[in-house]
Amino acid sequence: xxxxSTGTFRHVITSVVIPALFLxxxxxxxxxxxxxxxxxxxIQSAFPMADPSVEALNFMAEEADRRSNGRLKIKVYGAxxxxxxxxxxxxxxxxxxxxxxxxxxxxxxxxxxxxxxFGLPMAYNIPWEATYQxxxxxxxxxxxxxxxxxxxxxxxxxxxxxxxxxxTSGPTVLLSTKPMATFEDFKGKKIxxxxxxxxYYAGAGATGTPIAGTESYMALKLxxxxxxxxxxGAITGMNWxxxxxxxxxxxxxxxxxEITIQKKKWDSLPADIQAALSxxxxxxxxxxxxxxxxxxxxxxxxxxxxxxVKKIVLGxxxxxxxxxxxxxxxxEVAQKDAASAKxxxxxxxxxxxxxx
Numbered sequence: 001x002x003x004x005s006t007g008t009f010r011h012v013i014t015s016v017v018i019p020a021l022f023l024x025x026x027x028x029x030x031x032x033x034x035x036x037x038x039x040x041x042x043i044q045s046a047f048p049m050a051d052p053s054v055e056a057l058n059f060m061a062e063e064a065d066r067r068s069n070g071r072l073k074i075k076v077y078g079a080x081x082x083x084x085x086x087x088x089x090x091x092x093x094x095x096x097x098x099x100x101x102x103x104x105x106x107x108x109x110x111x112x113x114x115x116x117x118f119g120l121p122m123a124y125n126i127p128w129e130a131t132y133q134x135x136x137x138x139x140x141x142x143x144x145x146x147x148x149x150x151x152x153x154x155x156x157x158x159x160x161x162x163x164x165x166x167x168t169s170g171p172t173v174l175l176s177t178k179p180m181a182t183f184e185d186f187k188g189k190k191i192x193x194x195x196x197x198x199x200y201y202a203g204a205g206a207t208g209t210p211i212a213g214t215e216s217y218m219a220l221k222l223x224x225x226x227x228x229x230x231x232x233g234a235i236t237g238m239n240w241x242x243x244x245x246x247x248x249x250x251x252x253x254x255x256x257x258e259i260t261i262q263k264k265k266w267d268s269l270p271a272d273i274q275a276a277l278s279x280x281x282x283x284x285x286x287x288x289x290x291x292x293x294x295x296x297x298x299x300x301x302x303x304x305x306x307x308x309v310k311k312i313v314l315g316x317x318x319x320x321x322x323x324x325x326x327x328x329x330x331x332e333v334a335q336k337d338a339a340s341a342k343x344x345x346x347x348x349x350x351x352x353x354x355x356x
């Protein structure tokens with residue numbers, strides 16, 4: 001039997017066994033320590049905190065925390081707490097913020113497809129679905145099954161962003177200080193709106209005016225504009241109906257908003273944190289937002305019932321005139337660049353397939 005005290009055996013222990021034990025400890029302790037690392041992100045919206053979609057970002061932050069077992073922390077800001085809404089694209093790209101909650105219209109000057117993403121007039125109306133929640137799911141299908149989101153991701157990547165997902169807060173809500181019941185009633189009116197909605201209303205003889213959402217209440221009150229467009233939060237969150245009680249419908253458009261993250265930051269996150277963030281954003285966009293906005297529309301309906309909001313539906317003839325103007329705008333926008341043309345082709349085919 002070998003003497004365990006011999007120098008040869010001690011050499012074996014020193015040169016083989018101890019290094020092996022050390023490697024085992026590295027394998028066991030190292031990854032465990034790495035898993036304890038936490039990641040802090042900041043996100044700012046292009047909209048004020050009073051907007052329902054911004055308040056709902058706290059749900060997304062809580063969901064990210066839950067899905068990551070407490071390792072992913074997201075701090076939420078509304079506009080313009082860190083930067084003005086039109087500076088979000090660059091601010092995320094250079095790292096002032098990690099993420100943004102915004103709309104493509106703010107970036108369309110450097111990324112024309114942003115206008116398509118935000119909403120071609122009447123393109124996302126989805127007349128084959130009756131409810132807001134059903135329309136939301138139809139838009140998810142357009143983005144994820146028809147490949148529209150890949151067009152957007154490709155363009156945003158050129159500006160240092162990874163496009164995580166999108167959502168709809170429902171149709172545009174146009175509130176007016178005066179009743180407008182026909183296409184012709186829009187002539188000469190000044191309307192607070194964004195993006196392609198300017199050209200859309202110009203077809204009816206109105207003039208679009210770019211005013212920040214946070215300044216629109218006073219603009220309506222002072223008569224700087226005759227009407228202003230936002231989502232339903234204009235009624236339920238920012239109370240524009242107090243100075244503009246007429247809700248004009250029949251020519252509204254459903255709009256998309258996006259959530260993105262700096263591409264470098266996204267690439268630096270481990271796979272499980274990426275999955276937690278993607279899952280939280282998806283839950284926010286397609287589960288939580290539809291629920292809260294359905295409640296917002298119910299609040300707006302209650303204001304109609306008690307007479308504080310007066311809803312006006314344009315007649316079929318006026319709606320048809322707006323739709324003809326909208327189609328002309330689609331064709332013009334498709335000429336801007338290859339991404340816009342590709343996105344509009346996808347949207348047109350989607351509409352055609354669903355109208356059968």
